[in-house]
Amino acid sequence: MGQSDEGPEHGQPLRGRVAVVTGAGKGIGASCAVWLASRGARVVVAGRSEKDLYTVCGHVADCGGEALPVLCDVTAGDAVERLLREARERFGPVDVLVNNAAVCEAGAFVDQDEAAWRRMLAVNVEAVLRASRLALRDMIPRGRGVIVQVASVSGVPGVPKLPGLAAYAATKAALIAFTEALAEEVRPHGVRVVAVSPGSTKTAMLERVAPGAVEGAMHPGRVAEVVGWLATDDAQGVTGTNVVVWGPPAQPAGPAASGGAAC
Numbered sequence: 001m002g003q004s005d006e007g008p009e010h011g012q013p014l015r016g017r018v019a020v021v022t023g024a025g026k027g028i029g030a031s032c033a034v035w036l037a038s039r040g041a042r043v044v045v046a047g048r049s050e051k052d053l054y055t056v057c058g059h060v061a062d063c064g065g066e067a068l069p070v071l072c073d074v075t076a077g078d079a080v081e082r083l084l085r086e087a088r089e090r091f092g093p094v095d096v097l098v099n100n101a102a103v104c105e106a107g108a109f110v111d112q113d114e115a116a117w118r119r120m121l122a123v124n125v126e127a128v129l130r131a132s133r134l135a136l137r138d139m140i141p142r143g144r145g146v147i148v149q150v151a152s153v154s155g156v157p158g159v160p161k162l163p164g165l166a167a168y169a170a171t172k173a174a175l176i177a178f179t180e181a182l183a184e185e186v187r188p189h190g191v192r193v194v195a196v197s198p199g200s201t202k203t204a205m206l207e208r209v210a211p212g213a214v215e216g217a218m219h220p221g222r223v224a225e226v227v228g229w230l231a232t233d234d235a236q237g238v239t240g241t242n243v244v245v246w247g248p249p250a251q252p253a254g255p256a257a258s259g260g261a262a263c
Helices: 027-038 050-062 077-090 114-142 166-189 204-209 220-231
Strands: 018-021 042-047 066-071 096-099 145-150 191-198 242-245
Touching (some): 018 027, 027 050, 050 066, 077 114, 096 220, 114 145, 145 166, 145 220
């Protein structure tokens, strides 16, 4: 389904923008994709499950939006290059990048093997650097763009941590530091870089690594509302910072996508 002719004054502040969301098949990523599309963006949803991606595209269509599903393993450099190329060929240069793809392997740090560390570093850090660099090649020449990194309160100093997530926390702290440094580098080019650190969120990842934290965890749509707002021009003054999100457990009002975003 195509977009309507409504402009920003009719609730479509992202009309005409192109957004890429990684890890968009479920949870926070799916919610972000639907939120962005419902506000006018043409969205490229990237992930590793074709079934999940097509489900999200269906929810986008239900909101009157347009989406392109792209199978992508973000740890493969050529796959990320193809992702950005397909986005450009289908919709145009990328205006918004949401680096949401992540993995978490829980366990006592003293017993955890280094292969687990490398897997988390590959997805949570290296893939973000790679995708950000490629997106910036679209953004800098045009003097605009927004990169939102989905981090975690696990990487925020001073916030209580769940046990068994030390290595995961290290990757998310790295992501927040990268955000702050990159924002200063690209600020003169009109590009903003922001991190969002959700607290406990009802996702498959949380259910797997910390099932005891699921009760009372917030709905993914709450995170998507913040990520989506940061992508709009209403947040032009926000860059180089980390926004901690602690939302209520209730689902946002309105129709829900697979990840819980309201149209």
